[in-house]
Amino acid sequence: TQLLEQSPQFLSIQEGENLTVYCNSSSVFSSLQWYRQEPGEGPVLLVTVVTGGEVKKLKRLTFQFGDARKDSSLHITAAQPGDTGLYLCAGLPSGTYKYIFGTGTRLKVLA
Amino acid sequence: DVKVTQSSRYLVKRTGEKVFLECVQDMDHENMFWYRQDPGLGLRLIYFSYDVKMKEKGDIPEGYSVSREKKERFSLILESASTNQTSMYLCASSFWRGGAYEQYFGPGTRLTVT
Numbered sequence: 001t002q003l004l005e006q007s008p009q010f011l012s013i014q015e016g017e018n019l020t021v022y023c024n025s026s027s028v029f030s031s032l033q034w035y036r037q038e039p040g041e042g043p044v045l046l047v048t049v050v051t052g053g054e055v056k057k058l059k060r061l062t063f064q065f066g067d068a069r070k071d072s073s074l075h076i077t078a079a080q081p082g083d084t085g086l087y088l089c090a091g092l093p094s095g096t097y098k099y100i101f102g103t104g105t106r107l108k109v110l111a
Numbered sequence: 112d113v114k115v116t117q118s119s120r121y122l123v124k125r126t127g128e129k130v131f132l133e134c135v136q137d138m139d140h141e142n143m144f145w146y147r148q149d150p151g152l153g154l155r156l157i158y159f160s161y162d163v164k165m166k167e168k169g170d171i172p173e174g175y176s177v178s179r180e181k182k183e184r185f186s187l188i189l190e191s192a193s194t195n196q197t198s199m200y201l202c203a204s205s206f207w208r209g210g211a212y213e214q215y216f217g218p219g220t221r222l223t224v225t
Contacts, residue, residue: 031211042115042201042216050211088154092212097142097161097205098169099214101154 003027004091006102013079014110021074021087021105029091032072033099034063037086079109113138115217117202123223130189132220134202142205142212143185145169145177147198148219154201160185192224 004025013019023032031050035043047056049065049072056063060083062075072091076083089102118133134143144159146169156169158177166177174196178186185204189196199221205214 033214035216040219040221042203042219045213045215048209048211048213050209090214097159097212098156103153 004089004100004102006087006089006105008105009103010106010108012108012110015080016078017109019076019079019107021076021107022071023073023089023091023102024071025091025100026070027091027093027100028069029100030069030094032065032069032089032091034072034074035088035090037088038084043086043088076107079107081109081111083107084109113204113215115202115204115215117200117217117220119220120218121221121223123225124189124192125225126193128189128192128224130192130222130224132187132189132200132202132222134185134187134204134217135183136185136204136215137183138204138206139182140204140206141182142214143179144203144205144214145175145185145187146201146203147171148201149198157187192222194224196222197224198222 007022033048034046037043047063052067052069054065060077064073087105090099115136145157146154148154160166160179176188202217205212
């Protein structure tokens with residue numbers, strides 16, 4: 001069974017702090033996506049990374065795909081209360097439509 | 112904008128009832144998925160479909176069936192609802208863009224079986 005482990009599981013920080021969330025696997029993915037999910041809602045796609053070593057920025061969020069396409073990180077600069085939510089990574093192995101979802105990181109940003 | 116809609120946000124059903132959850136996407140996506148999400152267990156794939164009338168079992172298909180008669184619509188059927196099927200059900204669709212398949216989710220249906 002392929003696994004995608006996220007760390008940390010929970011994170012509670014003050015507004016203005018920086019943080020990094022990690023998504024690790026022993027499997028290689030053709031692409032990897034990051035989502036944010038708020039309570040009672042579906043996950044919202046933030047970014048898709050495809051190339052090993054790729055870095056994408058979305059305002060204060062920076063996403064990186066590992067060189068070997070087995071891992072990824074999400075860095076948030078100067079976190080705000082609006083960043084609060086569940087962050088999920090999802091990797092797509094080559095030759096399949098089935099995504100492997102990470103275990104999730106629940107982030108709470110305190111004002 | 113990609114839009115995936117689900118027929119209900121909240122449903123309450125009785126044990127033994129047949130339950131239909133419907134999902135519609137308006138972007139001509141080939142692939143559609145049904146997941147359930149439970150605390151501590153994350154997202155688990157129930158079924159997915161890569162074309163009209165085509166389906167494949169996911170990780171937890173027992174107790175569920177699906178139907179895809181039209182490209183834009185993917186239905187999840189609980190043949191005889193049980194309390195252990197109380198969950199958040201998420202529909203998604205995916206398409207090829209920018210060198211990768213991108214998956215988009217609907218708002219979810221919170222199903223309670225009593």
